[in-house]
Amino acid sequence: MSSSSAASCGGDQSPASKEVQTIDADIERGADSHFLNTTVRSLAWKGITVTVKDRETGLPKNLVDNVDGFLEAGEVLAILGPSGSGKTTLLNHLATRHQTSASSTSSASSQGTLLLNGQPLPSISTLRSITRFVEQEDSLVGALTVRETLAFTARLSTSSSSSSSPSGGSTKKEAWRDRASRIEALIDAFGLRNQADALVGTPLRKGISGGQKRRLGVACQLVTAPRVLVLDEPTSGLDSVAGWEVIKFLGEVAKRERLIVIASIHQPSTATFNLFDKILLMSRGKTHYFGPVRQVAGHYEAIGYPIPLHVNPAEFLLEMTNTDFAVDRDEAGRRLEAMQTAWTTSEAGKAVRGAIERAEGEGEKGSGGGLREVEVEAASKKPGLLSVVLTLLHRNFVKSYRDVVVYGIRLAMYFGLAIMMGTVWLRLDAAQESIIPFINAIFFGSAFMSFMACAYSPAYLEDYMQFIKEKRNGLSGATAMIISNFLIGVPYLFIFSLIFSAITYWLSNFQPTAQAFFTSVLWIFLDLVAAESLVVLLASIFPSFVVSLALIAFANGLWMSVDGFMVPPTILNVFYRYVFHFWDYQKYVFENMMVNEFSERVYTCATTATGCQCMWQTDLADQCLIRGQGVLDQYGYQPGYMGKDVGIMMGIIAGYRIAAWIVLKLKS
Numbered sequence: 001m002s003s004s005s006a007a008s009c010g011g012d013q014s015p016a017s018k019e020v021q022t023i024d025a026d027i028e029r030g031a032d033s034h035f036l037n038t039t040v041r042s043l044a045w046k047g048i049t050v051t052v053k054d055r056e057t058g059l060p061k062n063l064v065d066n067v068d069g070f071l072e073a074g075e076v077l078a079i080l081g082p083s084g085s086g087k088t089t090l091l092n093h094l095a096t097r098h099q100t101s102a103s104s105t106s107s108a109s110s111q112g113t114l115l116l117n118g119q120p121l122p123s124i125s126t127l128r129s130i131t132r133f134v135e136q137e138d139s140l141v142g143a144l145t146v147r148e149t150l151a152f153t154a155r156l157s158t159s160s161s162s163s164s165s166p167s168g169g170s171t172k173k174e175a176w177r178d179r180a181s182r183i184e185a186l187i188d189a190f191g192l193r194n195q196a197d198a199l200v201g202t203p204l205r206k207g208i209s210g211g212q213k214r215r216l217g218v219a220c221q222l223v224t225a226p227r228v229l230v231l232d233e234p235t236s237g238l239d240s241v242a243g244w245e246v247i248k249f250l251g252e253v254a255k256r257e258r259l260i261v262i263a264s265i266h267q268p269s270t271a272t273f274n275l276f277d278k279i280l281l282m283s284r285g286k287t288h289y290f291g292p293v294r295q296v297a298g299h300y301e302a303i304g305y306p307i308p309l310h311v312n313p314a315e316f317l318l319e320m321t322n323t324d325f326a327v328d329r330d331e332a333g334r335r336l337e338a339m340q341t342a343w344t345t346s347e348a349g350k351a352v353r354g355a356i357e358r359a360e361g362e363g364e365k366g367s368g369g370g371l372r373e374v375e376v377e378a379a380s381k382k383p384g385l386l387s388v389v390l391t392l393l394h395r396n397f398v399k400s401y402r403d404v405v406v407y408g409i410r411l412a413m414y415f416g417l418a419i420m421m422g423t424v425w426l427r428l429d430a431a432q433e434s435i436i437p438f439i440n441a442i443f444f445g446s447a448f449m450s451f452m453a454c455a456y457s458p459a460y461l462e463d464y465m466q467f468i469k470e471k472r473n474g475l476s477g478a479t480a481m482i483i484s485n486f487l488i489g490v491p492y493l494f495i496f497s498l499i500f501s502a503i504t505y506w507l508s509n510f511q512p513t514a515q516a517f518f519t520s521v522l523w524i525f526l527d528l529v530a531a532e533s534l535v536v537l538l539a540s541i542f543p544s545f546v547v548s549l550a551l552i553a554f555a556n557g558l559w560m561s562v563d564g565f566m567v568p569p570t571i572l573n574v575f576y577r578y579v580f581h582f583w584d585y586q587k588y589v590f591e592n593m594m595v596n597e598f599s600e601r602v603y604t605c606a607t608t609a610t611g612c613q614c615m616w617q618t619d620l621a622d623q624c625l626i627r628g629q630g631v632l633d634q635y636g637y638q639p640g641y642m643g644k645d646v647g648i649m650m651g652i653i654a655g656y657r658i659a660a661w662i663v664l665k666l667k668s
């Protein structure tokens with residue numbers, strides 16, 4: 001891979017220029033040594049069958065039926081077939097994601113053997129650790145630039161000291177250079193040089209085009225130095241030239257770095273078709289041809305279906321195997337079966353089975369390369385948890401200030417709410433007619449702040465989609481995701497609490513002491529952290545914007561109803577009191593903010609023509625005053641429990657986060 005060579009242009013041979021050239025050469029050699037596959041020699045699959053329970057009949061149905069294949073390092077395979085022929089299902093299997101593309105994943109079962117270097121896999125994780133999958137619907141972080149997207153993925157995939165230098169040593173600086181050169185080369189190779197510093201794009205900020213996103217998605221997996229790369233329709237959404245470019249580059253990388261590349265593809269042009277080394281043609285889950293592209297014409301001629309001259313071979317093969325639009329479907333079905341039988345007994349069919357057997361023989365003798373070294377290499381490249389957390393934190397931070405959807409919109413909403421509340425509940429006196437407005441303000445402020453956390457759901461869902469992709473590719477995990485998500489939120493939520501309180505507290509005249517003010521800030525902060533943790537949990541369980549939004553709104557409605565404001569805890573019915581009230585975080589916020597306002601404060605009663613009229617009778621009634629504790633007694637609140645309640649709040653927050661962690665752990 002060529003690194004940027006701008007510095008070496010022209011005839012300047014100054015010492016500085018020579019140094020740059022040396023560094024460039026070092027980078028190239030370093031990159032090659034790091035990305036070159038020396039451990040995986042071959043990948044074979046034998047008798048792969050994926051069965052599901054048919055949606056309509058309830059009977060077992062083979063989506064992939066007894067499919068064989070054999071690839072050596074450096075080869076690029078295209079999986080071709082009409083829509084619904086089982087390409088994605090097979091790709092998922094080869095990428096060790098045992099699921100169908102349909103939603104009926106739970107009922108899918110599979111048979112057959114995957115062989116790496118001719119040896120059966122001791123565990124799925126061996127293949128998974130060296131395989132990267134590029135999905136059809138690729139998720140990217142919209143607030144990052146193209147270069148940053150590649151850089152963060154590179155950081156997630158390799159520990160900073162895993163790269164070996166040309167001299168055989170291994171330093172952080174060389175690893176960093178290695179990554180940087182790889183990123184720049186990928187930017188060039190995928191035609192993204194002019195967009196290198198452009199944002200990928202958010203719903204509010206237009207970014208790169210769909211085709212450029214597709215290319216970036218592929219480049220993102222290549223930057224992680226995989227040994228096996230599986231791509232689901234890498235050319236979809238690209239014009240024929242861009243599609244050809246992508247496949248051509250994949251072929252070059254595969255040859256140079258000895259990678260195994262498997263891609264499903266729809267309708268490639270003749271030029272693109274000829275770039276592949278091998279093709280697997282499928283229909284109704286079965287193999288119709290597997291073998292070198294250059295032998296495909298010979299095979300079809302031999303079985304009586306010659307490919308006409310000047311016809312795109314891919315189009316011809318797809319037309320032959322597609323029965324969906326056939327006029328006589330029975331006849332088309334019979335033709336398919338005849339072709340499939342002819343394949344099984346053909347020379348090409350025997351050749352693939354022979355290649356698998358030879359690889360197995362070598363695997364048994366140990367001459368095909370061991371699996372142990374594959375595992376050791378994969379483990380040595382993996383960055384530690386701290387490194388992954390720091391990378392995610394860094395990425396979240398960039399996203400947090402660039403994408404207004406993450407915190408900007410909420411900041412504006414909280415600021416607006418603070419101004420609105422401060423001016424509606426303006427300069428209340430310490431008098432009895434202000435007591436109800438104070439109580440309402442405490443409830444409304446905290447409940448609404450919590451409710452507005454639902455605005456975090458779209459930003460979290462983007463992170464979630466990214467997490468799923470990275471988890472499947474072994475780049476991230478639930479622990480790193482939950483820790484980094486929590487840490488990035490804390491300072492922002494604290495700033496929101498401070499801004500909101502600084503405006504409303506003093507405009508509305510809550511208890512005017514510094515301690516009471518900071519106590520209020522603390523409770524608003526805990527309220528926001530708990531609300532955001534609830535969003536993380538619900539959006540992780542139901543990763544759909546509409547569903548998660550509805551659930552977050554419902555949960556907030558429930559917590560508001562039972563927190564003690566609408567119905568004082570003293571008379572709240574037993575079911576809600578014991579089932580929901582005690583783990584409703586809004587209960588602790590409301591209770592402690594009430595205690596903060598009323599426990600130490602005294603309010604004047606109303607003076608009438610006949611004397612004094614106090615709405616709350618306390619021991620100060622004879623002085624025409626109300627002791628705030630009298631208000632609290634109505635709710636059954638007592639001061640002195642703040643430490644315990646902060647602990648309970650932290651427990652609730654931890655509970656939500658741990659539950660979200662379990663949910664993310666279980667997601668595949």
Ligand SMILES: Nc1ncnc2c1ncn2[C@@H]1O[C@H](COP(=O)(O)OP(=O)(O)OP(=O)(O)O)[C@@H](O)[C@H]1O
Pocket residue numbers: 052053054055056061063081082083084085086087088089090100101102103104
């Ligand atoms: N439970 C099921 N019952 C019946 N058919 C199913 C079930 N699950 C999946 N299928 C079907 O299996 C077929 C294989 O799907 P798959 O996505 O692997 O095909 P594909 O070749 O990748 O298609 P495309 O090119 O359109 O992406 C599809 O026709 C799908 O509808």
